[in-house]
Amino acid sequence: MTLHRNLIAGDWVEGGNASDNINPSNTNDVVGQFAMADAAATEQAIDAAVAASHPWARSPIQQRHDILAAASAEIMARKDELGRLLSREEGKTLAEGIGETIRAAQIFDFFAGECLRLSGEKLASTRPGLDVEITREPVGVVGIITPWNFPIAIPAWKIAPALCYGNTVVFKPAGLVPGCAWALVDILKKAGLPDGVLNLVMGSGGTVGETILSSTRINAVTFTGSVSTGAHVAAKCSATMKKYQLEMGGKNPMVVLDDADLATAVDVSVNGAFFSTGQRCTASSRLIVTEGIHDKFVAACIEKLKSLNVDDALKDGTHIGPVVDESQLAQDEKYIQIGKDEGAKLAWGGERLNRETPGFYLQPALFTETTNAMRINREEVFGPVASVIRVKDYDEALAVANDTSFGLSSGICTSSLKYASDFKRNSEAGMVMVNLPTAGVDYHVPFGGRKGSSYGSREQGRYAAEFYTTVKTAYTLPI
Numbered sequence: 001m002t003l004h005r006n007l008i009a010g011d012w013v014e015g016g017n018a019s020d021n022i023n024p025s026n027t028n029d030v031v032g033q034f035a036m037a038d039a040a041a042t043e044q045a046i047d048a049a050v051a052a053s054h055p056w057a058r059s060p061i062q063q064r065h066d067i068l069a070a071a072s073a074e075i076m077a078r079k080d081e082l083g084r085l086l087s088r089e090e091g092k093t094l095a096e097g098i099g100e101t102i103r104a105a106q107i108f109d110f111f112a113g114e115c116l117r118l119s120g121e122k123l124a125s126t127r128p129g130l131d132v133e134i135t136r137e138p139v140g141v142v143g144i145i146t147p148w149n150f151p152i153a154i155p156a157w158k159i160a161p162a163l164c165y166g167n168t169v170v171f172k173p174a175g176l177v178p179g180c181a182w183a184l185v186d187i188l189k190k191a192g193l194p195d196g197v198l199n200l201v202m203g204s205g206g207t208v209g210e211t212i213l214s215s216t217r218i219n220a221v222t223f224t225g226s227v228s229t230g231a232h233v234a235a236k237c238s239a240t241m242k243k244y245q246l247e248m249g250g251k252n253p254m255v256v257l258d259d260a261d262l263a264t265a266v267d268v269s270v271n272g273a274f275f276s277t278g279q280r281c282t283a284s285s286r287l288i289v290t291e292g293i294h295d296k297f298v299a300a301c302i303e304k305l306k307s308l309n310v311d312d313a314l315k316d317g318t319h320i321g322p323v324v325d326e327s328q329l330a331q332d333e334k335y336i337q338i339g340k341d342e343g344a345k346l347a348w349g350g351e352r353l354n355r356e357t358p359g360f361y362l363q364p365a366l367f368t369e370t371t372n373a374m375r376i377n378r379e380e381v382f383g384p385v386a387s388v389i390r391v392k393d394y395d396e397a398l399a400v401a402n403d404t405s406f407g408l409s410s411g412i413c414t415s416s417l418k419y420a421s422d423f424k425r426n427s428e429a430g431m432v433m434v435n436l437p438t439a440g441v442d443y444h445v446p447f448g449g450r451k452g453s454s455y456g457s458r459e460q461g462r463y464a465a466e467f468y469t470t471v472k473t474a475y476t477l478p479i
């Protein structure tokens with residue numbers, strides 16, 4: 001089996017250990033072998049990014065545009081192959097894998113355009129005769145640390161703006177999904193990226209990740225993953241005076257009011273809670289439902305769940321693929337047990353499933369008769385596990401929706417303009433959806449949350465410039 005190597009200073013480098021990338025739908029299927037960088041190799045990647053930093057910061061915007069546009073076109077041309085690889089290594093369905101791959105291509109296309117729209121401001125000075133110019137410059141070397149649940153879209157929405165705004169990159173993908181990361185870096189190299197501008201260091205968080213966090217030669221770190229690792233990233237970046245941006249967990253509420261269209265509310269809730277196997281930081285894990293529609297809603301959700309096939313991600317007709325690995329499945333089962341112990345009613349699912357191939361299959365679990373104080377409603381499970389919380393009216397629904405340490409995404413199903421408007425104004429979340437799932441966002445607008453979900457400036461769209469650039473104010477006295 002071919003070993004996929006790390007890319008350092010433009011070379012696919014030899015050396016180090018390797019790990020097998022296992023298909024969660026079929027643990028007998030090895031997707032490939034991938035190198036594991038050690039601390040010394042990570043330092044070499046940082047050396048390369050530092051050496052390439054000055055020339056890339058001054059590279060012509062047409063060159064940056066052309067490379068990002070070529071990468072976008074190549075990803076789009078290979079969407080079926082890359083989507084299949086994604087589904088094979090992560091376990092989301094083929095339709096979801098191809099959809100995510102298309103999203104990555106669109107992100108590169110968007111930031112190719114942004115290369116040509118870099119702008120500043122020229123202002124009058126308060127002092128007569130002076131000019132003042134405000135420009136944005138690259139931050140320098142950016143460390144990119146990504147999770148396993150969006151193996152191509154999250155690397156894309158961090159790498160594309162980093163390169164667009166003239167930064168060089170040391171990229172550490174999640175250990176569970178090196179395949180898409182390797183393919184993406186290969187595409188960018190072939191698109192003409194100069195040596196050292198993008199360095200791939202696959203390997204463990206404890207070694208590669210820690211080396212990135214400890215380095216004083218990396219200027220900024222962008223991270224998506226768990227709350228606990230995010231807190232560690234924050235502490236290490238503060239200690240080494242790096243800029244940092246964190247996207248972490250969610251406990252996203254979906255409010256369903258009596259006046260909601262029932263079919264829409266069920267589709268939106270089941271999609272938001274369980275699609276992509278519930279492994280989305282934007283998943284609707286708390287379904288907050290008013291009394292008048294509660295029983296009809298629960299019955300219809302269970303009917304819908306019964307119609308969904310949980311099976312091999314690559315199989316036709318699969319709606320929900322496997323959980324990503326044994327340890328995540330154990331975490332999901334642990335929370336299902338906690339929910340039962342807390343007195344919640346397991347209204348549907350929650351058991352391991354056997355399929356033709358050995359994989360990490362879990363029947364989506366729906367709890368009812370829960371309270372917002374229960375651990376299953378306060379801690380992120382990150383699996384196909386959701387709870388219904390019964391409330392009296394809209395005011396109680398809003399209060400429960402906001403009673404969480406997270407604030408990433410929130411949603412409401414209602415036909416009332418009054419309640420929809422009030423919810424958009426008063427929901428304490430970075431993204432609010434009306435009659436739409438809490439998960440599944442556009443690629444050209446800001447992404448991020450409040451409270452314990454996010455730290456730093458927003459990702460995606462033009463707002464990404466805030467993280468990947470630093471502002472310079474220049475004064476001129478023309479003589």
Ligand SMILES: NC(=O)C1=CN([C@@H]2O[C@H](COP(=O)(O)OP(=O)(O)OC[C@H]3O[C@@H](n4cnc5c(N)ncnc54)[C@H](OP(=O)(O)O)[C@@H]3O)[C@@H](O)[C@H]2O)C=CC1
Nearest residue numbers: 146147173174175204205209210225226229248249281382
């Ligand atoms: N909000 C979100 O988008 C996500 C949330 N999660 C949550 O996190 C839980 C655990 O998932 P997991 O993948 O382990 O999440 P982690 O936060 O551990 O991993 C995210 C990334 O950080 C890296 N990392 C781990 N430890 C360090 C470290 N000390 N220094 C620097 N980088 C590090 C990981 O590397 P490596 O893969 O090599 O360990 C990975 O690339 C999930 O069950 C879920 O609750 C997970 C993924 C995404």
Ligand SMILES: O=C(O)CCC(=O)C(=O)O
Nearest residue numbers: 279280281282439440441
């Ligand atoms: O819901 C989405 O489209 C994105 C979710 C996401 O970024 C995540 O789960 O990490």
